Amino acid sequence: MIIEQSCSATRAGARVALVTCAKLPDLDPDDQSLVPALAAAGITAVPTVWDDPAVDWSGYDLAVVRNTWDYPRRRAEFTAWAGSVPQLANAADVIAWNTDKRYLRELAEAGIPIVPTTWIDPGDPVDLQKDGETQGEIVVKPAVSVGSVDTGRYRLPEQEDLAVAHVRRLQDAGRLVMVQPYLADVDTAGETALLFIGGVFSHAIRKGPILTGPDEGVDTLYQEESITPRTPSPAEHALAERVLDALPFDRSALLYARVDLLPTPSGDPVVIEVELTEPSLFLTTAAGAPDRLAAAIAGLLPAARR
Template identity: 85%
Template sequence: MNEQSYSATRAGARVALVTCAELPDLDADDQSLIPALAAAGVTAVPAVWDDPTVDWPAFDLAVVRNTWDYPRRRAEFTAWAASVPHLANAADVIAWNTDKRYLRELERAGIPIVPTTWLDPGDPTDVLDTLDAAEIVVKPAVSVGSVDTGRYRLPEQAGLAAAHVARLQEGGRTVMVQPYLADVDTDGETALLFIGGGYSHAIRKGPILTGPDVGVETLYQEESITPRTPSPAEHDLAARVLAALPFDPASLLYARVDLLPTPSGDPVVIEVELTEPSLFLTTADGAPQRLAAAVVAAVDHAARP
């Protein structure tokens, strides 16, 4: 297939922007991608990942966006991803990234992460009594948007924290227990966004955890988002994270590296979002167009024999 054929394929391309039933029309930020793709000659259609009527092979590319209901059905979600002919990010990336135990691999590769105690179903919770922290965070290893996540003061809320751990374990979920890094209350969290293998923009996320998890069922929790210029140390750590991934960073349509501040001033990784991260496209001039260009490139790549 020659370059002229690629252009013809691209001009008539149809792309699925994959979402969930609770957000059938996408969230407002990702809706900005539709006109950006239209300007590039590509028709973008929201499609719900678990809708059995969707003909995934009919799309030139499926781009995972607001699939925020997968944590309780991760096996089903990763099986769906493996069944889609052309998916971004790819199914093997999704399988690796939808369980935060990937952080252990990054830590072994020398990446500084938030110190984490991992508790599998059946593990005793008395380890909470040995933690040297004024406050801790309890969350499941498979989660999105701070859902099922709580913040606890020690020792007075240790019982609530243990109950939270037990509740997650009883649901068959691996639990992460981390010290609460209080500098986030003033400095916020930094998320660096990469599109098409290159740095695009960054944002500040305000603190969101205010206390214990109260078991409210929700798709995600709202966050306070503002543009941010990352420090050299944050840029450096994000680059190290991408280099440590078990995938070629250039093959990723998008990536988000979330960092927290520490008392020493050195950032640490809290998450690396390669599956369905909010990309905060509307916070940065040109970001929807940059993602649209990366999607067009991915469509062309998928069309090659």
Template identity: 55%
Template sequence: MGRDAHVALVTCAGFPDLWDDDHPLRDALRERGVTVDAVSWDDPAADWSTYDLTVLRSPWDYVARHERFVEWARSVPRLANPADIVAWNTDKRYLSEIAAAGLPIIPTEFIGPGDSWTPSSAGVWVVKPTISAGSQDTARYTLPGESALAAAHVERLTTAGRTVMVQPYLSAVDTAGETAVLCIPDATGELTFSHGIRKGAMLTGPAGAPVDLGSERITPREPSAAELELAERVLAVIPGGAKRLLYARIDLIPGPDGSPTLIELELTEPSLFLRSAPAAAGRLADAILARL
């Protein structure tokens, strides 16, 4: 299927022509004869039943309307990645399930509405909501000097009915940086390693410090054997199996002992850094064609 295919790449009002890094995918699909529309997930005029496949890409304004977004995902007839994955993966409490499977994650404390939280006596800590995108409402604090600021951040989020996660800020963010392992289905439909990138540090201070996604420092990186092995183990514990997925991004960082540790598993709307690996857009376009 190619020239008769019609695919929606899902975005939001802030990026009506898609995020720039998704343009290579759009162009690769069009080169293969696919009709491609960029459609906001909340566009009331959209008829999702007319698309052979609807692919989530940059619907980044869903955070304040999370329940509505999940309901929308469940209403779309042919969605990649699937709606149950969207519901599971957009709440970072999934990390506790991954840790329960015996895989290394950054130590994480979850604080729900009505819970009390006592800041650590020292160290650098990251505070963020479990439902977020693009580092929204995320900040780092050096304790004890900024303990009051950290506590106020937690209280502000929990008072608003949100669940908070608190994690130690790993120094490797500023030295080695994060490694993102990007996976796309191969010719057999198995999700497999496509390319890797290095991400530099973004959080510069407490709540209110600006985070500019456009300034994110991205460079190609070949993941180590240990990072690839951990990525495979993470994919193996995804509910329903990884073969259902059109893409996956596994964000890793060296832990205190130097071994890779999971930061996040991005299955809903991650940047795929297609401009950092020129052949990747074609591979993803071919995987979409195979789904059709």
């Protein structure tokens, strides 16, 4: 497996771009931990902004997508950029598939349990009552998004007008909308994210509940989250493994993957997202995680540099 490959053969002089966005030119603090881990492996890591026209991507042995969190409203531009980079991880076809949450439909068709979802296209009538969401709590979000941005939680029927207004705001921007039930067990159990490097389980974390109410339309890069280490349950681990096996890609070819699960009243987890593009990997929450990722990156470098 990739994470078992040694970095010792990597020749000094290998250069890796850690791809970020203009609002985080020096990377997120968690990803900054990868820079010394790569240096210890003889690899120079350079934080690099994905849409900077001055960057010569051919000057890097590999570009690793990390904090490109400003792409949701520029997805076409972002996926075109990914396709233009000579050596990219994860690969451009993975990014094209994973940056639109319609991939959840494919996983559901493959037998993977996901959060029940109603899809509302731009121009569709908005009738939450017709969609069966007449009481309880729901979540409204766009199909292309990161970090809970443009996502809101609503009580029905009391906040139906606010929920409908949120849906229409997203529709007016030409965005596909997802409406899901709010799974209240997350308020106590939290969300579980399982992290894989080179297709092999590395570590897991607990994310505390983040959605407290309606989306206020604030323009932000991402929402802060409460993160702590977690040992996943056997059921969570088994479901995450099933997810990776159900992907339309060879799991061992993925530099990183994150499977986000929510608890249900039955006790059986369901998938809320599969992050293969630019997920936070929470490297600093698990001993050795930055070194494991550095080793996997070294395993992807062209043979001439190893």
